[in-house]
Amino acid sequence: MEPEITSTETENIETINAEVVAPAIEEELHRHECGVCGYIYEPSVGDAKRNIPAGTAFESISADWRCPVCNTKKKAFSDIGVAAKPSGFTENLGYGFGVNVLTPGQKNLLIFGSLALAVAFFISLYALD
Numbered sequence: 428m429e430p431e432i433t434s435t436e437t438e439n440i441e442t443i444n445a446e447v448v449a450p451a452i453e454e455e456l457h458r459h460e461c462g463v464c465g466y467i468y469e470p471s472v473g474d475a476k477r478n479i480p481a482g483t484a485f486e487s488i489s490a491d492w493r494c495p496v497c498n499t500k501k502k503a504f505s506d507i508g509v510a511a512k513p514s515g516f517t518e519n520l521g522y523g524f525g526v527n528v529l530t531p532g533q534k535n536l537l538i539f540g541s542l543a544l545a546v547a548f549f550i551s552l553y554a555l556d
């Protein structure tokens with residue numbers, strides 16, 4: 428016999444789903460690249476050197492703002508659109524030959540396993556004599 432789902436249980440499920448479906452809204456501000464040195468103004472980062480707080484749109488920066496790297500005028504910057512990917516740590520897990528996704532136990536196995544193989548290899552060299 429199937430267990431009956433009470434009204435309180437379904438309410439809980441809906442609340443959990445709502446939290447998962449609604450992530451933090453990323454502001455899609457355009458990045459701008461310096462035409463002289465290639466410096467990229469990242470709106471999500473801002474420009475600490477010239478006291479531009481994170482989240483400032485390039486358009487909102489005062490006209491006398493200059494490239495923090497080469498001091499070129501704001502006019503020399505060109506709109507390169509929004510970032511292809513929001514910067515985050517989750518994407519980084521896919522890099523580094525997948526080692527980052529291994530548990531510490533698996534990492535130890537990998538490290539000591541290859542060490543043991545190397546030792547066995549050197550011992551076999553002596554056995555050849």
Ligand SMILES: [Zn+2]
Pocket residue numbers: 461462463464465466494495496497498499
């Ligand atoms: Zn520049």
